[in-house]
Amino acid sequence: MDAVLELSGNVGTEVETKVTRGGWPTASFRVACTPRQRRGGEWGDAETIWLTVTCFRGLAENVASSVSKGDPVLVNGRLRLSSWEDEHGERRERLVLEATTVGPDLTRGTSTFRRSERPVVEDETDEAYRELILSVEQEPEPAAAVAG
Structure with a gap:
């Protein structure tokens, strides 16, 4: 069972982009979430929670071109x-939010949406049929049979 999470916070780092061994783009950034608490009749900031967000494929490309340090986001x-081993051989662990959606927090500002252009992928089968049709169309007409 997955632990699904929704958070609102500010982007705390610049977006880092990489490409996986399989050739897929990735993007990651840190988000700071600072809840407000009422203490002694006054509102104040509670302790800030930092979480790493990772994005893959098309979402990674869109995040890299849309999100900047300081932006209020919903993830x-x-x-x-x-988990990994550090340079001293010690095991390290960190919670990471694998994003399915990222967007601006419109309670704190405005935004203009621009749809991403998706590359047109031609099916190899379509190309094979296209070549076959062209070759048939370019063949000379057979000579008419002479009736005797």
């Missing part, structure tokens, strides 16, 4: 545990 995704 939906699945919570994952990332």
Whole structure:
């Protein structure tokens, strides 16, 4: 079962982009979430929670060209545990939000949406049929049979 999470916060780092070994684009950034709490009759900031957000494929490309440090964002995704060994051989772990959607927090500003252009992918089968049709159309007409 996935732990699905929705968060609202500010982008705390510049977006870092990479390409996976399989050739897919990735993007990651940190989000700061600072909840407001009422203490002694006064409102104040609670402790800031930092979370790493990762994005893949088309979402990664769109995030890289749309999101900047300081932007208020809304992020939906699945919570994952990332683990690795540091340079001293010690095991390290970090919670990462694998984003399914990222967008501006419109309660804190305005935005203009621009649809991404998707590349047209031709089906190889279509190309094979196209070549076959062209070759048939370019063949000379057979000579008419002479009736005797």
